Amino acid sequence: MDTKRKHLIRLGAGVAAGLGAVALVWAGTASAGAEENSTQSDFEAQVIGGQEAEEGQYPWLVGLGSAGSGTPWENQFCGGSVIAPTVVLTAAHCVESDAPEDLAVFSGSVDLEGPDIVTTGVADIHVAEDYESPTQFANDWALLLLAEPVDVEPIALNADLTEFDAFETAGWGLTEENEYPTLARWVEVPFVDDTQCAEAYPDEHDAASMVCAGDLASGGIDACSGDSGGPLMAGAEDGSQVLAGIVSWGYGCAEPGYPGVYSEVATFVPTIEEVVAGWGAEL
Incomplete structure (x- = not known):
C-alpha cells in the first residue's frame, strides 16, 4: 500500500470544469503539512x-489510516463513523484499493496525538458493489469489519x-x-x-x-x-x-x-x- 497521505482532492471550479472531480494521491504526509493549495479562495x-471538537462530542467519529509505523496523525488519511462495535462506515474511494491488513482505525478521542487514541486493525472490507454507477462517486460508501470491538458509542x-x-x-x-x-x-x-x-x-x-x-x-x-x-x-x-x-x-x-x-x-x-x-x- 502507498503510505502517502491520500484523499479525494476537491478541485477548484476552474480546473474542475475541464477535468471533473478526480480521485488523486496527495504527495505529502500529514506530519509534513499540506502543500500549497492553488484553489484556495480569497475569503x-x-x-x-x-x-x-470537544471530547465526547462525536464519540463515533474515527480516523482511518495506514497500519504500521507512525502516529495516528501521521497515518490518517480519511474519516469514518462507528455504526456497530465492530463496524465502521466510510467512503468507498478511501479504501477501494486497499487490503484489510493495510488499514487501521483510530478511535476514542478527537486528538489524534492524545493518550486516549486507540488503534484497531481491520479484518474485512466491503466496498459498495454499485460504487461509481451510474456516475463517478455515486454510491460512495464502504464498510470495515474491525479486528476487535471499539469502546465508543455508535451512531444510528x-x-x-x-x-x-x-x-x-x-x-x-x-x-x-x-x-x-x-x-x-x-x-x-x-x-x-x-x-x-x-x-x-x-x-x-x-x-x-x-x-x-x-x-x-x-x-x-x-x-x-x-x-x-x-x-x-x-x-x-x-x-x-x-x-x-x-x-x-x-x-x-x-x-x-x-x-x-x-x-x-x-x-x-x-x-x-x-x-x-x-x-x-x-x-
Whole structure:
C-alpha cells in the first residue's frame, strides 16, 4: 500500500470544469503539512469554517489510516463513523484499493496525538458493489469489519429520506489555514436541495445516492481533503444525532456555488444491514 497521505482532492471550479472531480494521491504526509493549495479562495472562513471538537462530542467519529509505523496523525488519511462495535462506515474511494491488513482505525478521542487514541486493525472490507454507477462517486460508501470491538458509542443510521435544514460534519481534514489539525474540527452546513446541487454539478450529481450541503452563495464552510469518509450528521427528534451522509467529493473546498457532496446514507441502509448481518454483527 502507498503510505502517502491520500484523499479525494476537491478541485477548484476552474480546473474542475475541464477535468471533473478526480480521485488523486496527495504527495505529502500529514506530519509534513499540506502543500500549497492553488484553489484556495480569497475569503477567510475555517474541516473549513469550523471549530475544534470537544471530547465526547462525536464519540463515533474515527480516523482511518495506514497500519504500521507512525502516529495516528501521521497515518490518517480519511474519516469514518462507528455504526456497530465492530463496524465502521466510510467512503468507498478511501479504501477501494486497499487490503484489510493495510488499514487501521483510530478511535476514542478527537486528538489524534492524545493518550486516549486507540488503534484497531481491520479484518474485512466491503466496498459498495454499485460504487461509481451510474456516475463517478455515486454510491460512495464502504464498510470495515474491525479486528476487535471499539469502546465508543455508535451512531444510528438515518433510515428515511427526510430533508433536514442543516447538518454537522467533522474530521481531521484540511483547514482554511492549509493545515491538517491534530484535533478534529466540526462545522454546521445547510442543506442544499437536489435541484440546486444538480445545477452546481451538471451531469455529475446522482440524486439517488448523493446529498449536498454548504453555503451556496458565500461558501466558507465545508469538509475538505482528509475529511472523506467522515460523518454528515443531523439532529433526530429525540435530541440525538443520526448519520445522514458520508463526506465524498466536491469542487474546491468551501467554494461559493459548489456545495460539498455527501453519500446519502438512507439510500444504502438495507444493503448495509445485510452486510453487517453477514459479518455476525448487529446495528
